[in-house]
Amino acid sequence: MSGSTAVHGEYRAALRNNRLGLWLFFLSESFLFIGILVTRFYLWGNTRPELNQLNGLLVTIVLLLSSFTMNRAETALVQNDRKTFLNSLLVTVVLGLLFLAGVIVFEWGGHIRPSDGAYGAVLFGMTGMHALHVVSGIVFILIVWNNGRRGLYSSEQHWGVEACAIWWHYVDLVWVFFYPALYLMGQAIR
């Protein structure tokens, strides 16, 4: 038995634990987001406030594009293309920041305040909780980018990159449910 095989076996066991743990965490987080969606349908019912539709569509497109660049980063690492890996991570960060800017500057800066009844509370609650998760994803990507720059991930062993990528996809997926619940479903009330 060579030493490297033992290390490899240990890494595989840890990887199996880590993957199951992360997916269980997603399951747990899903209950949080389902709870928020339940709040939206309980309080808003079949109505929604008038929101800036163009802004909503643009931030959604930006966030979905960022999922593509995140995937590109991970695939590039597997193929040992370090330059594309690092650059794609940075592009993902920029897209994430653009999304945040769209939500915070244009949506939160609109005519609705947090204290404006159920419309204000749910709008800021949903976008705020999601934005918090986007911020955590951006911090995570920057950590992975820094460690990747120093060559800590190989094309075979890169759990940190994998976790970061699926976390980012998960946060995007949440928005795929939040966007229609905020912008599309129900009758817009003026």
Add this chain to the structure above:
Amino acid sequence: MRTFFKLGFVRGLLGQVLGTLLGMGLVTGMRAAFGYSPLWLAEPAWVIGGLLGTVGFMVGVGALTDWAKWAGGLATPMHHGAPAGQPEWTRYFAVDLSHKVIGVQYTVWGIFVLLVGGLLAGLFRVELLQPGMQYFTTDRYNTMISAHGIIMIAAILLGVGGMINYLVPLMIGASDMAFPRLNAFGFWINVPASLLLITAMFVGGWDTGWTAYPPNSLRTALGGPLFFLGFYTIGISSIVGGLNLLVTVFTMRPPSMNLFRMPIFVWAAVGTSILQLLATQLVGLAMLMLIVERSLGMGFFTPVLNEAAKALNSPPGDPVLFQHLFWFYSHPAVYVFVLPGLGIISELLPVFARKPLFGYKWIALSSIGIAFLGFLVWAHHMFTSGMSNYLRLPFMYATLIIAVPTGVKFFSWLGTLWGGKLTYPTPMLFVLGAISVFLLGGLTGPPAATITTDLYLHDTYWVVGHFHQTFFGGFMFPFFAAMYYWFPKVTGRKYNEALGKLHFWLMVAGFWVMSLGQIWAGLRGMRRRIADYDPALGVQNIQIGITVAAFVIAFSILIALYNFIVSARSAEVAERNPWRSRSPEWQIPSPIPEHSYAAPLAVVGEPYDYGLPGSVYVRMELAGAGD
């Protein structure tokens, strides 16, 4: 002295104080920078202070150190044993990654929190001895009953965490939990959270009970938001603990141990962990919504609209929404509390009856069944809340169906006892006491779950009696059974059997009197959470009986603590397997060495074949023996 300041616990406390001051300074500084007056606003200062204080504790104690290193790209090797140059006992006061140390930390901190909660109960029981107010103001009384509720819930969650963390890896032959650092984090986050809850009593208190219903919780004193924050923080511990346990059970068993050859307690732990992992998020959300509604005016639960909201034609908030979110966790929470206890009962009965466990598969699946059904019954707490009438019947039936898997457990216990060669050392007495008390809880539950009777019983002492029966039968008695049963394994010494039996008889007698008294007072119309009562109600003698019985229970627990402390220090050394158990943890030396098992376990038989000649459950393969 130098050792003292090197303890993680002490550093954590310093970190919490500094973090709290930093948070308060931040809020006040920002108010100064934006020119608001007055500079000092107590609520945001305390909320941000409490939040940063919790972070400060975790940084100070060192629970985040390895993750910070990982983020900086540094290696984080596993560390076993006491910190370099420190004595062995310091491990218990610092971040330690061994599940055995963490299990003991959970249990000891749990008992400390339990004593705080019990002290509060003792104080307000004295107030109830006579009608009228004698010792406390009504606000102080309300703060104490509210704090008693949430502090006891914290204590029970800690006790559950202690049993699960210590026992499950040993029972499945794993070297440790799947995520040791997350495990340590999950314990230590409880400490600042408990301190927040205790602090909340002294900065104004709160008068909502542990359920924090709006609109009262939106208007209560400053203790309210600190209580929400403490509750939320304890929830984080539940989520990461449940996650860790599930991964451990599913990936770290030896290949020869299939799911239906696991010790039965592990099944109970899995049921508990599913509930902790999923349901806790909803109460966390509810607490968060209360905090932001109070501090930012976000009207989730307020049915009144301001002018701007009227101009938007916004719908109003709804206080009943809070009750749905709250009970979606807080009903399953009672199964989080009782499932491990019921697992302990199933685990110990075959040992003391010297007979196979009756219906192993049915007990195992009934734990999962209770966990699943537990998600579908929350609104039975809300029959009188004004929620839609059509919701009542389905929730009533779902609640009554829970009696089926619980009944499966009872019949299995009876089948295990039937014709067994019973012996009655202290752990067995506590198991039998648990069954009797839990049965009482099972009988007082259905009248509260049936809509017609609940409309009269709701908010009376009947409910108080019912949930104390389920918590004592499902947690307190089995917890002490487990304490006595595994005491020789954890400490390597024998406990005092006579004191153990005295503890049992005082506690079981005290509990029956207290609990039947509560049921009786409830039937006479005594409402819960009320500081005073009308002498014409005729419940004063019952209240005196409840108070005396409560003090008997408190006294018996002090006897137990004396017994544990003295025995752990100086009693006779225990033999390796005094109960003749088949479980793997009893086949290794006591106290258990740092690396529990020298080699992976080989499971070759059924776990509970007591009394069958020649049957073997696990075979220990000694290290280096080879095949």
